[in-house]
Amino acid sequence: MFAWGYNFKTAPVEIRELLACSKEELCDLLTAVKSYSGVRELVILNTCNRVEAYAVAEDYYQMHLLVSAFLELKKVSPRYKKYSFFLEGKEAVAHIFKVASGLDSMVVGESQIVHQFKEAFRLAKECGGLGKILNRVFEKALRTAKKVRTETGIGKNAVSVSYVAVELAKQIFGNLSKAQVLLIGAGEMAELASKYFKKLKASIFIANRTYQRALELARELEGNVLRYEELADHLHKFDIVLVSTGAKGYVLTKEMVENAMKKRDYRPMFIIDISVPRNADPDIESIDQAFLYNIDDLKGIAQENLKGRLREKEKGEIIVWDEVEKFFRWLELLPIEEKIVKIKSYWADVEKREPKFRRFLHLALEEIKRNPSDGEKLIKILLEEVKEDGNKARELSYVHNRVDGAGV
Known part of the structure; x- marks a missing residue:
């Protein structure tokens, strides 16, 4: 998970305007950059204060290609890369959540960004940029934004x-x-x-x-x-x-x-x-x-507005990082999600033959969610046993014991 781009903190307006995109050109730009770089998923957020790309990529090389393609298509010199920022992993997701929550805005707490954020993801979906991961990021970002606004005073008497x-x-x-x-x-x-x-x-x-x-x-x-x-x-x-x-x-x-x-x-x-x-x-x-x-030139006035909101901003950032941790727990489970679905597909048939197994299966699945690192081991055990005759209480007890003893 990566975030790259230019905003009012990293680049003056003379640079940002070179990268600004009209609504009409955004889809073509997104499609071209995604195709050239090979990134799996991509969203481009374009506002008066930022032009940012959020991407799911295999490695740094794909992101290097993304940046090169973006600048080339916008006819912007590579020397302006020094005005951009680059984040990965949890830092990237935290940045996205802060942006959606208005915590990273020039005017902290402003609500206009939520509409702009939704529009960026809507366009990405239309243009084939969204996949499972960024779709989840989008949903979590909006929930986080709502939580920040309801649990802090960041949006109280908000300005724009x-x-x-x-x-x-x-x-x-x-x-x-x-x-x-x-x-x-x-x-x-x-x-x-x-x-x-x-x-x-x-x-x-x-x-x-x-x-x-x-x-x-x-x-x-x-x-x-x-x-x-x-x-x-x-x-x-x-x-x-x-x-x-x-x-x-x-x-x-x-x-x-x-x-x-x-x-x-x-x-x-x-x-x-x-x-x-x-x-x-x-x-x-x-x-x-x-x-x-x-x-x-509005930054000075915006900073004056921020003075009375610093404590609320700090509260908001605590919420953001809590939600980032939750997102990455989900992300850890993603590779074994299909296998969990496969296990559940056996559920109806097996529980008819042996009701006791339902409790064992439930315990195992809950343990997988709590400890994703042991997920592969637990899944292998369960799939092996489900394929056997589930009617024998002795074998079911064996499954239960193996799950309990799988280092969890």
Whole structure:
């Protein structure tokens, strides 16, 4: 079991955006990487703060092939491998559980990751990436996430990246009730941000490629709609611009902002780009009185939010490691699972002929679950005896004695 990838802790946004995948390309990428590397199972999680691969592989060489294929298909130089992380075994599974639980998020405790996590595994299933092990990892990760949220206060008054972005706007601008705010994009993160802006009584305009979606969100917020194609003509009217789209290129160019700043007599404009890949040209920073922030600039505010949650985070990590141990106990049993099924297939017939054997079989199977390392030995004993005449009490006692004496 392996985990490899890039996240906000290991790589700046300039690197993460090179590896970001659209929903449309994820399936093709997953299929190609899995085929080339030979890994048995593969899931790719892609969010604004991470691009990570979770894989079941035979050895390190397959993972080396996976990394090489991933970078080559994304046309990313191998020199950027230094920004990635690599985990295996229990550390890899613990990482996956922490991610699903919001314990590894930039904004600790945020719940949006659960939806993103489910979407990643749904896509992997559709594209042939899931097998027995990762399917189990997925189920356990979601159960762990639920347990962390119910048994700790990590999710209490939880915030999101969108909230932190609005908090940054508030720190910069002050009283947002006097601000003209433009949201470019109408996806989940933009929608969350718009609701926070509404609470602060900001005047909100929404621009989106799909006009109908912008209209729906504007009605919900009692806001206004700006047609996407008219963005450049009206940009100068806004004090705060929050960008959150899935576009691959720059939605806000340096030229657009330069023209807007001239029209507004260089009154300050604050642009917060929480898109990955970035949708606002980094060169905008060079324009006088245009202040550009990207998603990595939110870390400071996110860390402030974490201070009051450190104890709950520690509680959550204890739960995670407990669940990791349970998962690996299941994993140890996996190789003998088929043999256990084979034993049970004899059950109905044998218990009819000799009811006493049912108790012996039950004891043996329970012992296998408790001590997987003795499983092969116990199974061999049981299969040998089941094939014999099960009617003789002497032989059944012999089975029982052998099971008891098998070093368990």
